[in-house]
Amino acid sequence: MTESNSLLEGCRILDLTDEKGIFAGKVLGDFGADVIKIEKPGGDPARKIGPFYKDIEDPEKSLFWFAANTSKRGITLDIETPEGQEIFKKLAKTADIVIESFKPGYMDSIGLGYCELKEIKPDIILTSITGFGQTGPYAQYETTDLIGTAMGGLARILGDLGTAPIRMGYVSQAHFHAGIQGALGSVMAYYHRELTGEGQQVDVSMQDAVSLTLMNAVEIFELLGANLVGMGQFFISVRPEPVGILFTRMINPCKDGSVLYMFGGGAFGGTVDSSKELVKWANEEGKVLELKDFDFATQWDASNMTQEECDYYHGFMQEFVKNKTKAELYERAVKNRIMLAPCNTVEDVTNDAQLKARGFWEEVEHPELDTTITYPGAPLKMEDTPWKIQRRAPLIGEHNQEIYESLGFSAEEIEHLKTNGIV
Amino acid sequence: MLPLDGIKVLSFGTGGVGPDFGKVMGELGADVIKIESKDNLDFMRTIGPDINNIAGFNEANRNKRSFGVNLKTEKGRELVAQLVKMCDIMMENYRGGVMKTLGLDYENVREINPNIIYASSQGFGRGGPYSEYQAYGPMLSGASGMLSLWAQPDDPYPVGSNAPIPDHVASKYLVVAALAALDYKRRTGKGQFIDMAQTEVAVGMVGEYYLDYTMNKRVPKPMGNRSLYAAPHGCYQCQGDDEWCAITVFTDEEWKSFCECIGSPPWTTAPRFANFLSRLHNVDELDKLVEEWTSTRSAMGVMNTLQAAGIPAGVAQRAPETLTDPQLKEDGAVVELEHPVAGKRLYPNVAFRMSGASGFTSTPAPLLGQHTVEICHELLGMSAEEANRLADEGVLYISDT
Numbered sequence: 168m169t170e171s172n173s174l175l176e177g178c179r180i181l182d183l184t185d186e187k188g189i190f191a192g193k194v195l196g197d198f199g200a201d202v203i204k205i206e207k208p209g210g211d212p213a214r215k216i217g218p219f220y221k222d223i224e225d226p227e228k229s230l231f232w233f234a235a236n237t238s239k240r241g242i243t244l245d246i247e248t249p250e251g252q253e254i255f256k257k258l259a260k261t262a263d264i265v266i267e268s269f270k271p272g273y274m275d276s277i278g279l280g281y282c283e284l285k286e287i288k289p290d291i292i293l294t295s296i297t298g299f300g301q302t303g304p305y306a307q308y309e310t311t312d313l314i315g316t317a318m319g320g321l322a323r324i325l326g327d328l329g330t331a332p333i334r335m336g337y338v339s340q341a342h343f344h345a346g347i348q349g350a351l352g353s354v355m356a357y358y359h360r361e362l363t364g365e366g367q368q369v370d371v372s373m374q375d376a377v378s379l380t381l382m383n384a385v386e387i388f389e390l391l392g393a394n395l396v397g398m399g400q401f402f403i404s405v406r407p408e409p410v411g412i413l414f415t416r417m418i419n420p421c422k423d424g425s426v427l428y429m430f431g432g433g434a435f436g437g438t439v440d441s442s443k444e445l446v447k448w449a450n451e452e453g454k455v456l457e458l459k460d461f462d463f464a465t466q467w468d469a470s471n472m473t474q475e476e477c478d479y480y481h482g483f484m485q486e487f488v489k490n491k492t493k494a495e496l497y498e499r500a501v502k503n504r505i506m507l508a509p510c511n512t513v514e515d516v517t518n519d520a521q522l523k524a525r526g527f528w529e530e531v532e533h534p535e536l537d538t539t540i541t542y543p544g545a546p547l548k549m550e551d552t553p554w555k556i557q558r559r560a561p562l563i564g565e566h567n568q569e570i571y572e573s574l575g576f577s578a579e580e581i582e583h584l585k586t587n588g589i590v
Numbered sequence: 591m592l593p594l595d596g597i598k599v600l601s602f603g604t605g606g607v608g609p610d611f612g613k614v615m616g617e618l619g620a621d622v623i624k625i626e627s628k629d630n631l632d633f634m635r636t637i638g639p640d641i642n643n644i645a646g647f648n649e650a651n652r653n654k655r656s657f658g659v660n661l662k663t664e665k666g667r668e669l670v671a672q673l674v675k676m677c678d679i680m681m682e683n684y685r686g687g688v689m690k691t692l693g694l695d696y697e698n699v700r701e702i703n704p705n706i707i708y709a710s711s712q713g714f715g716r717g718g719p720y721s722e723y724q725a726y727g728p729m730l731s732g733a734s735g736m737l738s739l740w741a742q743p744d745d746p747y748p749v750g751s752n753a754p755i756p757d758h759v760a761s762k763y764l765v766v767a768a769l770a771a772l773d774y775k776r777r778t779g780k781g782q783f784i785d786m787a788q789t790e791v792a793v794g795m796v797g798e799y800y801l802d803y804t805m806n807k808r809v810p811k812p813m814g815n816r817s818l819y820a821a822p823h824g825c826y827q828c829q830g831d832d833e834w835c836a837i838t839v840f841t842d843e844e845w846k847s848f849c850e851c852i853g854s855p856p857w858t859t860a861p862r863f864a865n866f867l868s869r870l871h872n873v874d875e876l877d878k879l880v881e882e883w884t885s886t887r888s889a890m891g892v893m894n895t896l897q898a899a900g901i902p903a904g905v906a907q908r909a910p911e912t913l914t915d916p917q918l919k920e921d922g923a924v925v926e927l928e929h930p931v932a933g934k935r936l937y938p939n940v941a942f943r944m945s946g947a948s949g950f951t952s953t954p955a956p957l958l959g960q961h962t963v964e965i966c967h968e969l970l971g972m973s974a975e976e977a978n979r980l981a982d983e984g985v986l987y988i989s990d991t
Contacts, residue, residue: 174770174771174773174774175770175773176774176777194763194766195766198766198767198770199770215819216819217798217818217819218798218799218801218802218806218808220805220806221805221806222806230798230801230802230805231798233798233801234797234798234800234801235797235798281945299917299921300917300920300921300943301943302920302921303916303917303919303920303921304916304917304920305897305916305917306917308897308902308904309897309900309901309902309903310902310904311820311838311840311902313815313817313823313824313825313836313838313904314836314838314902314903314904315904316836317825317834317835317836317904317905317906317907318836318904318905318906318907318915318917319907319912320907320908320909320911320912322815322825322836322906323834323906323907323908323909324908324909325740325749325750326749327745327749329832330742330749331742331814331815331824331825331826331827331834332815332825332834332836332906333740333741333742333749333750333814333815333825334815335736335739335740335750335755338739338795338796338798338799340755340795343759343795344758344759347759347762347763347766348762348941348942349942350762350766351614351762351765351766351769351941351942352941352942352944354766354769354770354773355593355618355769355944356593356944356946357769357773358593358594358769358772358773359593359944359946361773361776362593362776363591365946366946367944367945367946368944368945368946369942369943369944369945370921370942370943370944370945371941371942372917372918372921372923372941372942374915374917374918374923375918375921375923375938375941375942376941378912378918378923378938379758379938379941380755380758380759381909381912381938382606382646382649382650382727382754382757382758383645383646383649383650384909384910385649385909385910385912385913385936385937385938386645386646386648386649386935386937387645387646387909388909388910388913389645389910389913389932389935389936390643390645390648390932390935391645394908394909394910395908395909396832396908399740399748399749399750400747400748400749400750402728404637405638405645417728418732418737418747418748418749419747420746420747425732425737425747425748426732427728427729427731427732427737428729429726429729434636434637434638434639435633435636435637437633437724437726441724470638470639500723501719501720501723504723504724506724506725506726506729507729508725508729508730508732508733509732509733510732510737510738510747510748511732511733511734511735511737511738512735512738512809513735513738513796513799513800513802513803513809513810514803514809515735516733516734516735516793516800517800517803517804519733520718520719520720521714521715521718521719521720521721521787521789522718522789522790522793523718524717524718524719525715525716525717525718525787525790527787527790527793540801540804540805541800541801541804542797542800542801543790543793543794543796543797543800544790545790546760546763546786546787546790546791546793546794547711547763547764547767547784547785547786547787547790547791548715548716548784548785548786549767549771549782549783549784549785550782550783550785551774551780551782552770552771552774552782554767
């Protein structure tokens with residue numbers, strides 16, 4: 168790729184984040200920014216997060232680290248030492264954006280807060296990604312992915328009725344929401360700076376980022392007073408009392424797992440056609456004849472029907488779906504535009520025809536492991552400025568030499584810094 | 591001044607991704623015009639009795655003006671073409687192929703506005719066997735593999751996701767792409783086409799487990815709220831009706847503080863809980879014992895007690911509680927808006943604060959055709975009489991209120 172067709176060309180980002188904000192730099196790096204991940208000497212604690220390559224627990228073999236740090240270069244630097252802080256300031260002079268996820272106040276306490284950075288580089292952008300934002304009663308509270316998911320209101324909506332709130336299993340999710348908002352805020356500030364010459368501080372809260380993923384749950388309460396709790400697998404039709412909420416189960420068991428589909432009708436146009444097609448298919452096989460002449464547009468009145476009626480009608484379809492495989496259901500769904508998708512396993516997705524046809528998977532070379540690893544690739548294609556994984560995640564201190572040399576350090580000086588544990 | 595002052599966005603969005611994209615662009619200062627037709631409504635307008643007062647629509651469609659126009663008329667298409675000429679960014683997320691039948695696909699649009707940034711988002715993306723397949727947010731949680739992880743280990747089926755997560759991440763991803771494209775256009779003068787697949791964004795959110803599958807041939811199984819690196823790690827029932835608090839204890843130091851916090855009952859010194867690995871091994875019993883402690887306390891009390899000792903803990907809040915949450919309030923994460931039909935309501939605001947750009951704008955979702963006359967006048971140089979005449983002819987749609 169030549170310099171001239173790169174997005175965010177010349178935008179240098181110093182990435183000081185831990186796992187809370189680690190995705191922000193990845194997103195911007197994949198888009199073309201020059202992201203330098205700064206780790207503690209010895210390596211970042213996020214390297215201890217698994218799974219691991221061939222299950223070997225080693226800081227250079229964390230698959231989490233690989234996935235979260237594509238397109239970044241890496242250096243080590245101890246920013247808690249005065250010497251390290253001076254070096255960081257030198258780096259900051261060359262940078263456009265600094266992204267960090269320390270507790271509020273920490274950067275100030277080591278003399279690297281926004282005010283200090285502004286002294287060195289007046290138009291610098293400092294993006295801070297924290298659990299709860301820089302100020303407020305919970306600003307100093309500890310956070311993890313599950314805490315962010317819970318406090319942002321997401322965990323409580325999901326799960327089954329009457330059971331514990333739940334997040335998506337052991338994958339960073341609140342961290343991802345915070346990361347994408349961090350990337351958004353950073354690029355927004357960068358765009359603003361290109362127009363005006365002004366830098367600024369961007370304050371991202373994970374709790375806030377999660378609360379923005381609740382879709383209509385907040386407004387359903389505001390408008391109708393209904394509280395959505397523990398209804399992950401249902402489509403919800405909210406009606407005023409006394410009829411109350413109508414639940415139509417979206418996730419239903421099939422022969423070899425589960426599928427998610429829309430069933431219903433009335434004013435919600437898309438589901439009418441979809442449900443008709445599903446019934447038509449079942450009828451062809453002599454099943455679900457009970458709904459043969461059912462008019463989903465007029466007879467499925469989601470605003471008035473009782474839960475019993477809904478379950479009664481849907482029951483016929485659930486019975487039909489139960490005896491089909493995910494693959495059979497999906498194939499027919501795509502062909503006849505039935506709003507259905509399988510609850511795919513990671514293995515299913517890896518073999519998915521659409522992702523393959525779009526060339527989604529990217530082979531990334533890992534010479535240090537003498538192998539090539541398949542990564543999830545571009546989530547979007549841009550014709551003029553192709554998105555790509557610019558490079559695999561950095562090894563510990565992999566780019567110390569080239570980056571410190573570019574700052575004017577001699578080989579001896581770099582060696583000296585190493586001996587003193589600064590890098 | 592706002593970062594996107596002066597940027598014009600034409601939005602042909604429906605459902606989640608398109609409207610949310612426009613909402614964020616609008617918050618940041620862009621003038622976002624939603625092209626709507628009475629005959630082919632944004633489906634979110636159809637999931638309740640009043641097209642102008644739907645909870646989900648009102649949230650996702652803030653910060654936009656509504657231009658009501660019938661795209662099936664030649665005059666209507668001509669007016670939209672004039673708007674296309676003026677805009678910087680066009681966004682659509684209809685089912686694959688729909689924009690082409692309207693003559694508004696990128697190839698056509700580029701003829702009249704060569705440097706436009708055209709963002710297209712489909713559930714499964716362009717090209718490939720599913721390109722014209724209709725998608726709905728929650729379906730993509732299933733198709734991407736997310737749902738397979740979203741359950742307790744013994745659940746018969748997944749229990750995510752009424753909240754269509756892929757939509758909400760995809761829309762932000764697309765804003766990042768659009769801003770990067772705007773910056774690129776500023777430097778080179780060139781616009782471009784952006785083709786997003788929401789499933790692909792979602793797959794990226796589970797990245798390391800795809801690497802785990804390709805490298806280690808392991809298919810991850812759901813494990814609820816548990817972690818491989820922390821115990822206790824879960825949502826624990828507290829006092830009251832269906833109240834829960836999330837607690838995560840990673841390090842042995844955190845465990846020590848946790849034990850002190852809960853009054854060091856004798857079981858906390860048992861060897862089977864002495865270190866992380868033994869706690870993980872005995873996690874079923876551990877979870878029960880932790881819940882014995884939480885169940886006699888309020889969720890808020892559990893959070894505050896543990897946080898005071900530096901243990902990550904947080905109430906599993908219900909969605910409406912986020913509106914009155916003191917922290918979110920302090921962050922400016924909630925904004926009150928007056929909608930012409932819904933009245934004064936609270937809405938979530940932008941997820942970040944910017945020190946240099948003050949006064950993010952937020953306006954309530956438009957009624958269908960609320961700004962037709964205004965846009966005709968301001969951008970198309972038309973009088974109100976003319977606009978009304980076109981409305982009578984069925985070309986434009988103007989809201990009554």
